[in-house]
Amino acid sequence: MQTQFNPTQNYTIIIFGATGDLTKRKLLPSFYHQFHEGNMPKNFKIIAFARRPYSTDDYLDFINDVFMENLEHPSDLLDDFFSHVTYLQGDVTQKEAYDTLKAHLTKVEEIPSHRLYYLATAPQLYEPIITHLGDYCLHVSDDLMRNIVIEKPFGQNLASAEKLNALLHQYFKEEQIFRIDHYLGKETAQNILFFRFANSIFEPLWNRRYIDSVHIDVAESGTIHYRAGYYDKAGIFRDMFQNHLLQLLTLIAMEPPANFEASSLQYEKMKVLQSLRPADPDYITFGQYEGYLDAPGVAENSRTPTYALVPAYVDNWRWQGVPFFLRSGKALKEKTSRIMIEFRCPPHLLFDKNTGFEPNKIVIQIQPNEGIQLRFETKKPNSPQQTVTTSMDFNYQTGLKDMRLPTAYERLLLDALLGDTSLFTHAREIELSWKFIDPINDYWEKETEQEPMRYTPGTM
Numbered sequence: 491m492q493t494q495f496n497p498t499q500n501y502t503i504i505i506f507g508a509t510g511d512l513t514k515r516k517l518l519p520s521f522y523h524q525f526h527e528g529n530m531p532k533n534f535k536i537i538a539f540a541r542r543p544y545s546t547d548d549y550l551d552f553i554n555d556v557f558m559e560n561l562e563h564p565s566d567l568l569d570d571f572f573s574h575v576t577y578l579q580g581d582v583t584q585k586e587a588y589d590t591l592k593a594h595l596t597k598v599e600e601i602p603s604h605r606l607y608y609l610a611t612a613p614q615l616y617e618p619i620i621t622h623l624g625d626y627c628l629h630v631s632d633d634l635m636r637n638i639v640i641e642k643p644f645g646q647n648l649a650s651a652e653k654l655n656a657l658l659h660q661y662f663k664e665e666q667i668f669r670i671d672h673y674l675g676k677e678t679a680q681n682i683l684f685f686r687f688a689n690s691i692f693e694p695l696w697n698r699r700y701i702d703s704v705h706i707d708v709a710e711s712g713t714i715h716y717r718a719g720y721y722d723k724a725g726i727f728r729d730m731f732q733n734h735l736l737q738l739l740t741l742i743a744m745e746p747p748a749n750f751e752a753s754s755l756q757y758e759k760m761k762v763l764q765s766l767r768p769a770d771p772d773y774i775t776f777g778q779y780e781g782y783l784d785a786p787g788v789a790e791n792s793r794t795p796t797y798a799l800v801p802a803y804v805d806n807w808r809w810q811g812v813p814f815f816l817r818s819g820k821a822l823k824e825k826t827s828r829i830m831i832e833f834r835c836p837p838h839l840l841f842d843k844n845t846g847f848e849p850n851k852i853v854i855q856i857q858p859n860e861g862i863q864l865r866f867e868t869k870k871p872n873s874p875q876q877t878v879t880t881s882m883d884f885n886y887q888t889g890l891k892d893m894r895l896p897t898a899y900e901r902l903l904l905d906a907l908l909g910d911t912s913l914f915t916h917a918r919e920i921e922l923s924w925k926f927i928d929p930i931n932d933y934w935e936k937e938t939e940q941e942p943m944r945y946t947p948g949t950m
């Protein structure tokens with residue numbers, strides 16, 4: 491696994507969809523943060539590719555406000571950073587755009603360079619871009635990297651995901667393909683594996699013998715805002731469950747990998763997804779926040795769920811019988827992502843059970859207030875038999891206060907440039923996730939006319 495850039499080599503990043511929100515809010519600020527910290531390769535270029543007829547200066551003006559809002563580092567190196575960026579105008583559905591791209595690459599790359607193609611466009615443009623990159627032989631090189639990053643949503647269901655994988659594999663090898671799930675780039679999500687496998691005290695308890703249930707909650711206070719065009723067709727299962735929640739589940743449930751190589755990690759995650767028992771719709775809660783139907787672009791009487799609670803089971807030796815409660819929703823009381831591992835009660839309770847006795851818990855707080863908490867019972871002072879729940883807390887802000895938590899995209903972008911797919915999703919993982927999600931969507935969209943449970947925004 492390569493962890494450092496080769497200083498004698500040049501790198502080119504080509505962003506398709508450069509005028510979009512993702513590029514302005516996440517990609518360019520993340521590259522800047524890494525540049526500021528000295529982590530970018532010595533020689534790199536960013537080609538911002540989109541349809542609007544801009545010059546590079548126009549483009550930089552256009553992105554300025556949103557880009558600046560998302561900056562966490564001082565702006566002292568901005569001019570230097572932007573000297574690496576050029577804007578290129580083209581319609582990615584047209585062949586001519588790739589002639590222009592080829593000519594531009596020849597102009598800006600001083601020597602033959604590694605390339606990273608970033609598809610930050612609407613998903614319907616993935617196919618023309620991949621096909622054209624292939625037809626123009628932009629996907630191959632004897633000795634230089636030609637990697638491609640694909641944003642979510644990766645398909646709408648299993649069939650479309652398989653089709654997209656097949657198209658990618660027509661041109662790119664699996665190790666060149668970076669299917670991004672930004673939850674895997676979150677420092678605290680990565681820490682799950684370190685917590686489990688760098689400590690010997692937790693792993694012996696990490697199984698059905700000691701764990702009663704696992705609760706994976708990704709709650710958001712925001713509504714769907716202006717995204718109805720996408721969201722009303724997608725719904726919470728395609729938007730959050732197929733990717734983020736199932737990925738968190740794999741990190742909690744996977745067996746220890748043989749090493750930290752991408753292939754070992756992905757293989758163990760696949761085994762978890764393969765062991766998922768089909769969900770029983772009778773036990774799923776489908777919710778929709780009040781007011782959703784009034785959002786511009788939402789279909790009349792839409793039943794699209796904005797909230798769901800799914801009990802999932804991993805049918806293998808380690809997890810048999812342990813429910814994983816997956817829950818996510820929009821317009822809830824607060825934005826918080828956390829995983830709570832609830833342990834079994836002691837086999838025989840000696841103490842007063844009626845005083846708020848709680849089973850032990852480990853809470854992994856993914857965001858905000860990132861940290862890990864171990865909750866356990868303590869004797870209540872000055873009482874004969876009562877217990878009180880107390881906790882041992884690790885919090886990044888206090889425990890590691892001099893260390894900045896990079897944003898999810900920062901880690902992932904660097905890894906994609908380095909060619910390390912460890913924190914990206916394998917073709918098979920995507921397909922197995924859809925295999926679990928499709929029957930839930932089919933049930934909701936085709937088999938039942940049940941209305942979603944309506945909930946008041948701002949509640950939990």
Ligand code: BG6
Nearest residue numbers: 642672710712729730734827898
């Ligand atoms: C995205 C979803 O993938 O994740 C959004 O499309 C959601 O609907 C977002 O709001 C949540 O990400 P985060 O990092 O803010 O928790």
